[in-house]
Amino acid sequence: MxxxxxxxxxxxxxxxxxxxxxxxxxxxxxxxxxxxxxxxxxxxxxTPWHIRESCIYSLHRGRTSYTSNQGLPELREEIARYLAGQGAVYDPRRELLVTVGVSEALDLALRTVIQPGDEVIIPTPCYVSYIPCTTLAGGVPVTVATRLEDNFRLTADRLEAAITPRTKALLLCYPNNPTGAVMDRQSLLAIAEVVAKHDLLVISDEIYDRLTYTGRHTCFAALPGMRDRTILLNGFSKAYAMTGWRLGYAAAHPDFIAAMTKIHQYTMLCAPITAQVAALEALRHGQxxxxxxxxxxxxxxxxxxxxxxxxxxxxxxxxxxxxxxxxxxxxxxxxxxxxxxxxxxxxxxxxxxxxxxxxxxxxxxxxxxxxxxxxxxxxxxxxxxxxxxxxxxxxxxxx
CATH class of the missing domain: 3.90.1150.10 (Aspartate Aminotransferase, domain 1)
Structure with a gap:
């Protein structure tokens, strides 16, 4: 060899x-x-001091153990409460998974739903890991270039033109890295119509949802008919200045979360408890x-x-x-x-x-x-x- x-x-x-x-x-x-x-x-x-202080206190108390594979129950409850405020209701026991950053959540989502040869539509410009992670999962990345004249938004017609019989999923990220583009509700509704028409899954990375300046963020999973066909990804790195804590989460139908948890428990087991304590404090008192x-x-x-x-x-x-x-x-x-x-x-x-x-x-x-x-x-x-x-x-x- x-x-x-x-x-x-x-x-x-x-x-x-x-x-x-x-x-x-x-x-x-x-x-x-x-x-x-x-x-x-x-x-x-x-990271704001009160978040760091909560972790120092937790360490003094000896909170250094594993947690449930899915994450601390009280953290999942707070995440569910936050998402409900965005119009997306999830059961914290069966439909939420705490991960090591949104990067792990993305990897789990792709490996869970993609079979060899499945196509994943990725609007570009996009975060640099989307295309390689799709390839590593056995998928075929299909890029759709967004245009300056559209304010770097994905349009329904450009999405539909990229769909083939092998298309399995659409990977979205709005607000967008690298462009800073946002999608308003009406634009997302048009995308949702195409998604439903072609029976696609959506992986929606919404890590920048709280960093919006020109209007309220629209959660894709909160759109009519999109909740159960969307794997929603989010985390704490950007809004709470917690990049080094490496904590994210996925919210989805229990069948997706159960499958993602299988991979998670064999590769990561659980996210670090100290980072989960930090996230809990951020959600409760970090506004x-x-x-x-x-x-x-x-x-x-x-x-x-x-x-x-x-x-x-x-x-x-x-x-x-x-x-x-x-x-x-x-x-x-x-x-x-x-x-x-x-x-x-x-x-x-x-x-x-x-x-x-x-x-x-x-x-x-x-x-x-x-x-x-x-x-x-x-x-x-x-x-x-x-x-x-x-x-x-x-x-x-x-x-």
């Missing part, structure tokens, strides 16, 4: 998988001094701190949009999450060239839009989960970079 190369033993699906484009730029930035990073999608706030953080993100969103306008960087208005997705095609550079040159010349780290799939080739992702001072300086440096590029192109044309 072996030809002398250890790679012969590695699954070809893993060998052919590209490394994360986000991490590549993060690693480049880490090697340089004075870099302002707008790259990694992580809150710059620490005020969360709202303050969201208000700060909104302030930064407006600052970045105004700054981009002043330096001549076109950008549609993101309605959620904490990302801006400006257009850089007019600079004459590809997204990768723009990001690499900006990092080396002005020490600002952004992510090229093409790492998020079709539709992002002439854009860059900028996270505004940074301080106002850093954002102000970053926009200033980007303006200087664009001005120098434009001036250079003008001189070349003149000569």
């Amino acid at each position: 072996s030809t002398g190369k250890w790679t012969d033993y590695i699954n070809p699906a893993v060998q052919n998988m590209p490394p994360s484009g986000i991490r590549r730029f993060f690693d480049l930035a880490a090697e340089m001094e004075g870099v302002i990073s707008l790259g990694v999608g992580e809150p710059d706030f620490a 005020s701190a969360m709202e303050q953080m969201v208000a700060q993100y909104n302030r930064r969103r407006r600052l970045v949009l105004q700054g981009f306008k002043e330096i001549g960087l076109p950008c549609f208005e993101p309605g959620g999450a904490f990302y801006a997705f400006p257009y850089i095609g007019h600079t004459g550079l590809s997204a990768a060239e723009f990001a690499e040159n900006l990092l080396r010349e002005e020490k600002v780290a952004v992510i090229p839009g093409d790492v998020f799939g079709p539709g992002g080739e002439q854009c860059i992702r900028c996270s505004y989960a940074s301080s106002v001072d850093d954002l102000t300086e970053a926009v200033k440096r980007m303006g200087r970079f664009i001005k120098n590029r434009t001036a250079g192109r003008a001189r070349v044309v003149y000569l």
Whole structure:
């Protein structure tokens, strides 16, 4: 079997998988001094103190054991209460599963419902793990590029055009990473009609549901007829600044949750109890701190949009999450060239839009989960970079 190369033993699906484009730029930035990073999608706030304190107290009390595979019963009850407020009612005993981050919930959902050759429609630009995780589950990712003229929303006609007899599921993420796009209720109802017509499942990643600025978030599972054909994913990383706690959850029909729990109990067993205690405190008493953080993100969103306008960087208005997705095609550079040159010349780290799939080739992702001072300086440096590029192109044309 072996030809002398250890790679012969590695699954070809893993060998052919590209490394994360986000991490590549993060690693480049880490090697340089004075870099302002707008790259990694992580809150710059620490987890609120009362959440951390609840965990310290739980450790003093010796709460260091396993929990139920599905998670602490009291946490599932609080999650169910929160989702009911969004219009999606779930039984905390049979229809909720606490996971190690939303990333595990996504992996479980895909491995539970996808059989080899099943197609999964993924609107792009999308979070970088969606396509590889679909492939690892044995599925076939079918990308549907959303368009700037549609404010990066998936439209019902573009969804229907991508459906084939092998289509099994639709993977949604709104508010969206990387674009910041949101879907209003009417747009989602049109998507739901297509989903029902073709008897599809929906995996709806709603990790940014509380980070909306232009209207109320619509939970996909709360739409008429969508609850039982939707696997709803959510978590605590973004709204409560709890990325390192690694805690998420899935809500779905009991048949899906039972199947997902089988995989979960053999691979993870349960999410860490201390992180579950933190999530419980966040749901019970974290509303005020969360709202303050969201208000700060909104302030930064407006600052970045105004700054981009002043330096001549076109950008549609993101309605959620904490990302801006400006257009850089007019600079004459590809997204990768723009990001690499900006990092080396002005020490600002952004992510090229093409790492998020079709539709992002002439854009860059900028996270505004940074301080106002850093954002102000970053926009200033980007303006200087664009001005120098434009001036250079003008001189070349003149000569």
